[in-house]
Amino acid sequence: MYTVKVRNSIMIAHSLPNPFFGPAQHMHGATYVVDVTFSSEKLDPHNVVIDIGKAKDITSDVLSHLNYKNLDELPQFINKLTTTEFMAKYIHDKIKEQVVAFFEGTISVCLGETHDAWASYSGS
Amino acid sequence: MYTVKVRNSIMIAHSLPNPFFGPAQHMHGATYVVDVTFSSEKLDPHNVVIDIGKAKDITSDVLSHLNYKNLDELPQFINKLTTTEFMAKYIHDKIKEQVVAFFEGTISVCLGETHDAWASYSGS
Amino acid sequence: MYTVKVRNSIMIAHSLPNPFFGPAQHMHGATYVVDVTFSSEKLDPHNVVIDIGKAKDITSDVLSHLNYKNLDELPQFINKLTTTEFMAKYIHDKIKEQVVAFFEGTISVCLGETHDAWASYSGS
Amino acid sequence: MYTVKVRNSIMIAHSLPNPFFGPAQHMHGATYVVDVTFSSEKLDPHNVVIDIGKAKDITSDVLSHLNYKNLDELPQFINKLTTTEFMAKYIHDKIKEQVVAFFEGTISVCLGETHDAWASYSGS
Amino acid sequence: MYTVKVRNSIMIAHSLPNPFFGPAQHMHGATYVVDVTFSSEKLDPHNVVIDIGKAKDITSDVLSHLNYKNLDELPQFINKLTTTEFMAKYIHDKIKEQVVAFFEGTISVCLGETHDAWASYSGS
Amino acid sequence: MYTVKVRNSIMIAHSLPNPFFGPAQHMHGATYVVDVTFSSEKLDPHNVVIDIGKAKDITSDVLSHLNYKNLDELPQFINKLTTTEFMAKYIHDKIKEQVVAFFEGTISVCLGETHDAWASYSGS
Numbered sequence: 207m208y209t210v211k212v213r214n215s216i217m218i219a220h221s222l223p224n225p226f227f228g229p230a231q232h233m234h235g236a237t238y239v240v241d242v243t244f245s246s247e248k249l250d251p252h253n254v255v256i257d258i259g260k261a262k263d264i265t266s267d268v269l270s271h272l273n274y275k276n277l278d279e280l281p282q283f284i285n286k287l288t289t290t291e292f293m294a295k296y297i298h299d300k301i302k303e304q305v306v307a308f309f310e311g312t313i314s315v316c317l318g319e320t321h322d323a324w325a326s327y328s329g330s
Numbered sequence: 331m332y333t334v335k336v337r338n339s340i341m342i343a344h345s346l347p348n349p350f351f352g353p354a355q356h357m358h359g360a361t362y363v364v365d366v367t368f369s370s371e372k373l374d375p376h377n378v379v380i381d382i383g384k385a386k387d388i389t390s391d392v393l394s395h396l397n398y399k400n401l402d403e404l405p406q407f408i409n410k411l412t413t414t415e416f417m418a419k420y421i422h423d424k425i426k427e428q429v430v431a432f433f434e435g436t437i438s439v440c441l442g443e444t445h446d447a448w449a450s451y452s453g454s
Numbered sequence: 455m456y457t458v459k460v461r462n463s464i465m466i467a468h469s470l471p472n473p474f475f476g477p478a479q480h481m482h483g484a485t486y487v488v489d490v491t492f493s494s495e496k497l498d499p500h501n502v503v504i505d506i507g508k509a510k511d512i513t514s515d516v517l518s519h520l521n522y523k524n525l526d527e528l529p530q531f532i533n534k535l536t537t538t539e540f541m542a543k544y545i546h547d548k549i550k551e552q553v554v555a556f557f558e559g560t561i562s563v564c565l566g567e568t569h570d571a572w573a574s575y576s577g578s
Numbered sequence: 579m580y581t582v583k584v585r586n587s588i589m590i591a592h593s594l595p596n597p598f599f600g601p602a603q604h605m606h607g608a609t610y611v612v613d614v615t616f617s618s619e620k621l622d623p624h625n626v627v628i629d630i631g632k633a634k635d636i637t638s639d640v641l642s643h644l645n646y647k648n649l650d651e652l653p654q655f656i657n658k659l660t661t662t663e664f665m666a667k668y669i670h671d672k673i674k675e676q677v678v679a680f681f682e683g684t685i686s687v688c689l690g691e692t693h694d695a696w697a698s699y700s701g702s
Numbered sequence: 703m704y705t706v707k708v709r710n711s712i713m714i715a716h717s718l719p720n721p722f723f724g725p726a727q728h729m730h731g732a733t734y735v736v737d738v739t740f741s742s743e744k745l746d747p748h749n750v751v752i753d754i755g756k757a758k759d760i761t762s763d764v765l766s767h768l769n770y771k772n773l774d775e776l777p778q779f780i781n782k783l784t785t786t787e788f789m790a791k792y793i794h795d796k797i798k799e800q801v802v803a804f805f806e807g808t809i810s811v812c813l814g815e816t817h818d819a820w821a822s823y824s825g826s
Numbered sequence: 827m828y829t830v831k832v833r834n835s836i837m838i839a840h841s842l843p844n845p846f847f848g849p850a851q852h853m854h855g856a857t858y859v860v861d862v863t864f865s866s867e868k869l870d871p872h873n874v875v876i877d878i879g880k881a882k883d884i885t886s887d888v889l890s891h892l893n894y895k896n897l898d899e900l901p902q903f904i905n906k907l908t909t910t911e912f913m914a915k916y917i918h919d920k921i922k923e924q925v926v927a928f929f930e931g932t933i934s935v936c937l938g939e940t941h942d943a944w945a946s947y948s949g950s
Contacts (some may be wrong), residue, residue, distance in 0.1 A: 208702075213694035215444040219343035219359035219400070228498045228507065235343035235359010239445045249479040252598045253659040258695060259600065275351040276343070283422040285666050291456050320339040321363045321442075321941070322461035323506060330455075331949075332911050337942035350748045352755065370723040376846045377907040382943060402908065415704050445693070446709035447754060453703075456693075467839035467855035467896070476631065477894040482854010483839035487727070487941045522849040524839070535625040548662050549605045568835040569938075570585035570631060571860045575859040587816040591715035591731035591772070600771040607715035607731010611817045646725040648715070692711040693735045693814075724879065784913045787828050818833035819878060824888040825827075 207327065209257040211243040212262050216269045220277035220288045227287075234276070239318035240269060242301060243328075246311035256309055268300040290317050290325035298327045334379040335367040336386050337395045340393045345399035351411075357402070362417065364393060366425060367452075368396050370435035380433050392424040397419035414449035422451045458503040466518045468525035468536045475535075475572040481526070484500040486541065487566035488517060488551060491576075494559035494568050504557055538565050538573035546575045582627040583615040584634050587624050588641045592649035592660045599659075604648070610665065611690035612641060614673060615700075618683035619699055640672040662697035670699045706751040707739040708758050712765045714775035716784045723783075734789065735814035736765060738797060739824075742807035752805055764796040786813050786821035792808070794823045831863040832882050836889045840897035842909045845883040847891035847907075853898070858913065859938035863919060863948075866931035876929050887942060888920040910937050918947045 220281040246255045272280075277288045280295050286292065298315040305313070316326035343359040366389050370379045396404075401412045409418065422439040429437070440450035465481040490513050494503045520528075525536045535541065546563040553561070564574035591607040614637050618627045644652075647661045658664065670687040677685070688698035715731040738761050759808045768776075773784045782788065794811040801809070812822035828858070839855040862885050868876045892900075897908045906912065918935040936946035 207699070208666070209688075209696075209698045211696040211698075213373070217354075217360050217444070219357045224500060226505070230341075231404075232398060233343045233357075233400040234341050234398040235400075236341050237360075237361040237444050249661075249663055252596060253664045254660040255663055255697070257598070262695075274356060274358040276357040276399075278358075279357075288499075289495055289501040291458065291503055292501045294456070299679065299689075310386050316457075318445075320341065320361050321337060322339070323405060323510075324457075324459040325503070326457045326459075328457075329455070331914070331947070332910065333936075333944075333946045333948075335944040335946075373909075376844060376911040377909040379911055379945070381846070386943075407857055413745075413749040415706065415745055415751055416749045419704070420807070440705075441785060448705075448707040448760075449751070450705045450707075451703070452705075461941060463942070465854050465856050465940065468851045472624060474629070477835075480894060481839045481853075481859075482837050483856075485838050485857040485940050493940075495869040520843060522854040524853040524855075527853075537625040539582065539621055539627055540625045541843040542579070562884075564605075564940075565642075568837065568857050569833060570835070570946075571634075572581075572583040573627070574581045574583075575579070585817060587818070589726075589732050589816065591729045591768075602713075604770060605715045605772040605775075606713050606730075606770040607733075607772075608713050609733040610745050621806050645730060645760075646730040648729040651729075690817075692713065692733050693709060694711070711940055720872060724878070735920040785869075787830065787869055790875045791828070812829075816940070819882075820829075820831040822829045822831075823827070824829075 207247060208255045209243050209244055210243045210258055210261060212258065212265055213241050214262075214265050214269055216273040217267070218272055218277050219259045222287055222289065224287060236319050238290070239276055239295065240249065241316040241318070243314040243316070244309065244311055245314070246309075255311065258306070264301055264304045268297060270302065280312055290319050291327065292319060293325040294325050298329055302329070310317060331369055331371060333367050334382055334385060334424055335365055336382065337362045337363065337365050338389050338393055339363045340394055340397040342401050344441060346411055346413065351402065357432055360443050362414070364389070364421065365440040365442070367438040368433060368435055368441070369438070370433075379426055379435065380429070383451045388428045392421060412434060414443050415451065417441060418451040419450050422453055426453070455493055455495060456497060457493045458506055458509060459489055460513055460514050461487065461489050462507065462510075462517055463487045464521040466520055466523055466525050470535055472535060472538065484567050485565065486538070488513065489564040489566070491562040491564070492559055493562070494555065496537050501555065503559065504553070512549055512552045516545060534577045538567050539575065541565060541576040542573050546577055550577070579617055579619060580621060580627045581615050581617045582630055583613055584630065585611065585613050586634075586637050586639055586641055587611045588645040590644055590647055590649050594659055594661065596659060608691050611660070612669065613688040613690070614635070615686040616681060616683055617686070617689070618681075627683070628677070635641060636673055636676045640669060640676065662691050663699065665689060666697050666699040670701055674701070703741055703743060704745060704751045705739050705741045706757060708736055708754065708761055709735065709737050710758075710761050710765055711735045714768055714771055714773050718783055718785065720783060721815075732815050734786070736761070737812040737814070739810040740805065740807055740813070742765070742811070749781040751807070758802045760797055761773055764793060764800065774812065786815050787823065789813060790823040791820050794825055798825070827865055827867060828869060828875045829863050829865045829879060830878055831861055832878065832885055833859065833861050833901070834885050834889055835859045836893040838895055838897050839890055841908065842907055844907060853936070856939050858886070858910070860917065861936040861938070862933040863936070864929065864931055866929075875931070882923055884924045885925050888892075888917060888924070911947065913937060914945050914947040916947055922949070
């Protein structure tokens with residue numbers, strides 16, 4: 207199994223309006239350090255899992271729609287609890303849409319939210 | 331010169347309502363990974379710069395008033411541009427208030443806002 | 455597959471009294487930077503793998519029984535070789551005991567012992 | 579599942595002479611921060627996955643044949659595209675040769691090439 | 703004293719043709735993880751040390767002339783020993799040229815060349 | 827001002843037998859991730875602050891006398907509180923002894939003891 211991982215980050219505001227989340231119910235924010243890992247059983251003829259330039263560009267493009275945003279105002283997140291786990295899957299799904307035509311492996315998205323907490327989603 | 335550094339983090343929302351800040355004018359957020367460094371020319375009789383337990387507690391206490399908050403709603407930040415540099419000095423000043431009675435050295439506060447950007451303030 | 459990971463650390467003394475371990479046979483010590491990862495196929499109704507506050511509290515509680523201890527003096531480790539691998543499984547088992555009633559996924563515990571060495575245990 | 583991971587690094591020059599690689603077609607170089615992970619279902623009688631001293635020595639020995647080299651000049655890489663993925667597998671295979679007599683688990687080699695890009699190969 | 707720091711990286715080949723450098727005399731390469739710190743006694747009217755977007759763009763522009771290059775082939779480095787220290791000062795000087803018209807503080811450039819070695823230059 | 831920094835680590839046991847240190851009064855231990863920074867106003871004729879190979883060897887040699895030791899048993903630490911600050915200065919002094927004949931700049935030693943605490947000593 208081969209992997210390629212690229213890193214980027216976004217800065218967002220949101221709230222988690224459910225008593226379960228205690229102080230995070232109120233409007234606050236986060237930097238997500240976003241690690242996107244592409245996994246594949248074999249390399250292509252250029253000896254790569256995926257064109258890393260394309261991987262970086264697609265990741266940047268997907269994240270640009272979230273960066274500097276208040277997630278509570280985005281229509282796709284209305285009445286959703288935008289937890290870190292949920293956002294990892296959301297970003298995974300958006301990246302997958304853009305690579306599905308030419309990449310068949312597994313994609314994993316890990317969001318680092320502080321120096322001591324992370325969440326991720328992997329799908330194939 | 332001796333130093334002791336402790337790390338913690340906060341998750342806040344804010345906006346920077348000035349055209350200078352481009353997309354960051356709008357409500358967004360950040361995790362600040364907060365490094366607080368205490369510097370001193372000599373050690374106390376216990377061979378420490380500062381009681382590290384007290385340093386951690388004071389840092390946690392100061393940050394608790396900011397964590398999970400929307401800075402735009404806090405009275406002390408009305409009509410202020412809460413840039414990372416500004417927040418580094420604000421946190422510095424609040425920590426200094428709590429240690430000034432027993433610590434005479436320099437305090438530096440560094441905020442990591444993404445995996446590739448930091449800002450700090452140092453004062454003595 | 456979703457994951458949530460939290461980080462904490464402990465500082466312990468121990469010895470590894472077997473010639474296999476060379477200089478580590480003698481009393482020495484370690485900081486273990488402890489990463490605990492909870493993995494699950496699906497999210498709960500709050501869109502989380504596990505309540506991260508509870509995950510942090512349970513991790514802190516388990517580690518508090520080891521932190522600032524000499525492992526050689528703890529009854530559960532008498533005549534055991536408390537290697538990093540062994541301690542990863544021990545911490546895993548203690549965390550599992552506390553979450554098994556409400557968490558069904560896999561738990562992985564990784565201990566960073568220096569800037570260039572780690573050991574882990576994963577179980578489900 | 580238990581793992582042990584050790585870290586080292588090498589500094590190499592190479593070129594990727596295919597238009598696919600854009601500016602990386604020309605002679606350039608990289609530091610690879612090399613993480614080698616050994617995984618095993620159970621511990622040996624010394625409670626370890628593998629003798630970590632031996633793991634470090636073997637990793638150092640394998641890397642010494644690449645460190646401070648121009649990969650384009652090494653006979654084993656003639657007419658090969660020495661991408662990071664390819665080099666991860668190459669290093670994996672060389673380490674495996676040296677441990678296969680006494681280690682039966684999986685070996686994973688991850689190369690960090692910048693602060694925001696990594697590639698790996700895992701084989702069993 | 704306030705600071706802002708931004709991170710980027712470059713991948714270069716070079717040789718250090720002097721017996722002093724042992725195996726590094728031969729063609730090899732490096733990734734330099736480049737940290738550029740801007741320091742200033744006070745903030746500007748936007749509460750920043752320097753426009754961080756401009757700081758990132760200038761850093762990227764300066765590095766683009768080195769990235770994916772063989773330093774031995776660049777005219778400005780003929781007969782120079784392009785050590786990490788030397789390159790830190792070179793990058794410092796090129797960044798300073800681009801900010802000197804509007805930034806009066808100190809600039810520090812730190813190059814991380816492996817997971818266990820760094821060099822820097824600071825000038826005002 | 828130029829700097830060169832090298833990283834290594836040690837694993838030690840010790841106790842801090844004074845009520846000031848709470849639970850750390852008892853025998854425990856630590857990994858210190860040791861960063862040694864050499865600073866100098868100018869480069870030598872080889873364009874370096876200090877021969878990095880020599881800097882690494884001297885650091886390793888100094889640390890070898892502490893690694894895998896119980897500091898409480900070493901004669902030089904009898905009746906000393908071996909805090910992280912104290913150990914940073916001790917290591918600084920030992921490195922200085924070995925470089926003073928050929929290096930005139932400042933030496934700084936920073937010890938990382940957990941993922942969220944560090945102490946350092948700098949002297950010239």
